[in-house]
Amino acid sequence: LLGYLPEGAPAYGEMTPLAFLNFIAAVRGLKGADRRRRLDEVIGRLALERVLHQPIDTLSKGFKRRVGLAQAIVHRPPALILDEPTDGLDPNQKHEVRQLIQELAQHSLIIVSTHILEEVSAVCTRALIIARGRLLADGTPADLEKRSRYHGAVCLKLHGEPPADLALLPGLARVETDPRYPGYHWLIPEAGVDLYPKVRDWLAERRLAVEELTVERGRLDEVFRHLTGFEPFSDQNRPPVAEDRESVRERENA
Missing domain, CATH: 3.40.50.300 (P-loop containing nucleotide triphosphate hydrolases)
Incomplete structure (x- = not known):
């Protein structure tokens, strides 16, 4: 029963x-x-x-x-x-x-x-995502978190703004910020890249004062939105994004 x-x-x-x-x-x-x-x-x-x-x-x-x-x-x-x-x-x-x-x-x-x-x-210990009668995912929470674009992302907070060449860090796809959390930067890695050691070494070389440095496991809510077809960010609610690598190069060559 x-x-x-x-x-x-x-x-x-x-x-x-x-x-x-x-x-x-x-x-x-x-x-x-x-x-x-x-x-x-x-x-x-x-x-x-x-x-x-x-x-x-x-x-x-x-x-x-x-x-x-x-x-x-x-x-x-x-x-x-x-x-x-x-x-x-x-x-x-x-x-x-x-x-x-x-x-x-x-x-x-x-x-x-x-x-x-x-x-x-x-x-x-096991999670299933179901939408409109269809099974979209089945795995452990940790497995599903690995499907998030934030899996392995590095959350960084410095005393002040990070140097502009942060965007040139090898293996870094982009840098995101969120107005709800002033001073925090989320460093999103390229696929398959372990970004944390690169960020750690970059900080040590520049002797920057770090307030917080953590690695994200991934976000189930972002995985859920992606699998169910919800667009994560519209033009109205997209958080500000710091300069990417190409925009830094263009500015330096101008």
């Missing part, structure tokens, strides 16, 4: 968690000592003891999601389907639910349906 947590974890709000879980256990055919044992197990596992006798409508979103998870696993299903399990939760509540999912995954197959791509990176 499957366990299922619908989006928003709907339940009978006037019922208490204890009454609701008793009801679900009965619907699942659990009886007598077996039902009591299963209820004690899920109540303890999801730390519901202190809210057992409160109406569900009065609980926080985090506890409502715990009650939803409890009803989904009370019959010990071999597989769980969770629809948007952390949607609408604050960061602390998201962390709690993700921990619970990881614990449950040790004993059950879990399918998470979500549009929140950070969720995929946080809890999934």
